Amino acid sequence: MDPLxxxxxxxxxxxxxxxxxxxxxxxxxxxxxxVTKGFGPEAVEAAVAxxxxxxxxNYAQELTAKREALGAVAGLRWHFLGALQTNKxxxxxxxxxxxxxxxxxxxxxxxxxxxPGVEVLVQVAFxxxxxxxxxxxxxxxxxxxxxGGLGLAVRGLMVVAPRGEAEARAAFxxxxxxxxxxxxxxxxxxxTEDLELAVAEGSTMVRIGRALFGDRxxx
Numbered sequence: 046m047d048p049l050x051x052x053x054x055x056x057x058x059x060x061x062x063x064x065x066x067x068x069x070x071x072x073x074x075x076x077x078x079x080v081t082k083g084f085g086p087e088a089v090e091a092a093v094a095x096x097x098x099x100x101x102x103n104y105a106q107e108l109t110a111k112r113e114a115l116g117a118v119a120g121l122r123w124h125f126l127g128a129l130q131t132n133k134x135x136x137x138x139x140x141x142x143x144x145x146x147x148x149x150x151x152x153x154x155x156x157x158x159x160x161p162g163v164e165v166l167v168q169v170a171f172x173x174x175x176x177x178x179x180x181x182x183x184x185x186x187x188x189x190x191x192x193g194g195l196g197l198a199v200r201g202l203m204v205v206a207p208r209g210e211a212e213a214r215a216a217f218x219x220x221x222x223x224x225x226x227x228x229x230x231x232x233x234x235x236x237t238e239d240l241e242l243a244v245a246e247g248s249t250m251v252r253i254g255r256a257l258f259g260d261r262x263x264x
Contacts, residue, residue, distance in 0.1 A: 049259075051090075051094025065240070075248060086115050100123060105127070129144070131151060
């Protein structure tokens with residue numbers, strides 16, 4: 046694997062921007078979230094050097110370790126993407142600027158208690174996507190209302206699309222419609238593999254790991 050550097054990540058970011066444009070998206074509107082899961086602090090440093098101001102982590106231990114290694118990085122916002130364990134929310138709360146995977150009221154209650162007013166997204170689940178956390182589409186409006194009532198800044202919806210173009214397109218369209226109906230500006234949809242499809246269906250944030258950093262180190 047090539048050593049990660051700001052120059053390398055910047056070049057890959059240019060290719061991602063071209064993909065966004067080719068799918069009909071505006072790079073000024075579609076934000077790129079750098080997902081550093083599985084990489085060390087050097088991936089975060091390379092992302093920042095390439096001009097990216099937001100990074101996402103899936104695991105509490107990794108996020109905590111990287112924050113400890115790097116200290117405070119001016120202007121950098123940290124997103125938590127993984128399944129939420131309520132007993133770990135309190136320890137993570139001072140470190141997380143946006144929680145992207147809220148799917149239950151109890152999670153919102155813990156987040157609001159630990160860090161009032163922080164930004165959250167609701168993760169939407171779909172039938173047939175067994176084992177993946179998320180809120181069923183029909184329950185999303187009620188959860189958004191509950192989270193807002195707790196004083197959290199509910200800014201949008203997030204989805205991990207099911208496999209298959211038709212299934213993914215349907216998921217993206219539903220999330221866009223839900224977000225529009227609820228007046229939520231952020232639609233966190235799409236990763237390296239389905240970036241173009243997500244952008245074409247209205248994503249405003251794509252979560253990119255491999256296309257920025259290459260394959261994750263084994264072991």
